[in-house]
Amino acid sequence: MDMDMEARYTRTAMLLHWLVALLLLGQFAFGWYLQDIARGTPARGYFVNLHKSCGLLIGLLILVRLGWRLSHTPPALPDTIPTWQQQAALASHYLLYVLMLVMPLSGYMASNFSRFGIKFFNVIQFAPWGIDSKLVYGIFNQTHIVTSWLLLALVTVHVLAAIKHLLVDHDSVFSRMLPQRLPVRR
Numbered sequence: 001m002d003m004d005m006e007a008r009y010t011r012t013a014m015l016l017h018w019l020v021a022l023l024l025l026g027q028f029a030f031g032w033y034l035q036d037i038a039r040g041t042p043a044r045g046y047f048v049n050l051h052k053s054c055g056l057l058i059g060l061l062i063l064v065r066l067g068w069r070l071s072h073t074p075p076a077l078p079d080t081i082p083t084w085q086q087q088a089a090l091a092s093h094y095l096l097y098v099l100m101l102v103m104p105l106s107g108y109m110a111s112n113f114s115r116f117g118i119k120f121f122n123v124i125q126f127a128p129w130g131i132d133s134k135l136v137y138g139i140f141n142q143t144h145i146v147t148s149w150l151l152l153a154l155v156t157v158h159v160l161a162a163i164k165h166l167l168v169d170h171d172s173v174f175s176r177m178l179p180q181r182l183p184v185r186r
């Protein structure tokens with residue numbers, strides 16, 4: 001099939017993909033940075049609330065992205081790609097969406113089982129609706145940490161797969177998520 005005829009993601013899908021990817025990577029770095037701030041200091045409270053606030057906004061954007069995805073069929077993969085790889089791609093994309101949702105949700109849940117709640121951008125206090133429980137906080141916090149590693153691992157596989165399509169398979173898979181088509185060597 002001619003390159004121009006091949007199915008591509010829409011501009012909105014691309015914008016949402018790259019915006020969410022960029023913000024998520026920043027939020028990962030922010031989460032790790034929190035580990036370096038001494039507990040019980042004012043700086044800790046300030047930055048943790050900033051992390052929570054940014055995380056909530058990213059969570060909303062992820063919901064928009066999921067809504068867009070559920071109401072728009074993604075372009076079919078080129079038929080040169082073996083069925084098992086097409087199935088693996090679909091399964092990994094589903095899992096990416098699940099982990100992307102669990103990440104902010106677990107943080108939000110944890111925050112509501114701590115007396116600190118969320119001080120949105122250090123201005124508006126959202127009072128916690130849950131009880132102050134170290135146990136329940138710990139469960140959601142642990143989920144937040146474990147999910148961060150799972151998501152990072154899957155994103156790594158995802159990026160390696162994208163690079164394989166670009167450099168080894170020389171097919172259109174990488175290009176269809178870019179606004180500009182890359183030249184394809186055949």
Ligand code: HEM
Nearest residue numbers: 027028031032052055056058059103104107108111145148
């Ligand atoms: C949107 C995506 C989010 C990502 C990618 C993310 C990522 C991370 C990471 C990587 C850490 C460090 C984990 C570790 O100790 O290894 C962390 C810590 C934390 N996150 Fe998030 N986060 C997100 C959203 C949120 C939200 C929405 C909240 C709360 C409303 C939140 C609350 C927290 C808290 C309280 C910690 C500190 C945990 C501790 O040090 O005990 N996060 N986050």
Ligand code: HEM
Nearest residue numbers: 021024025069074089093096097155159162173174176177
């Ligand atoms: C936090 C980082 C990232 C996340 C969470 C993520 C997530 C996703 C998801 C869920 C899809 C499926 C889109 C759909 O059909 O709805 C997708 C597609 C894609 N992503 Fe990412 N992505 C990330 C970073 C990257 C990076 C860094 C690259 C490139 C190096 C990349 C390259 C691609 C490509 C080429 C596709 C299209 C695959 C296809 O046509 O089937 N992604 N990504």
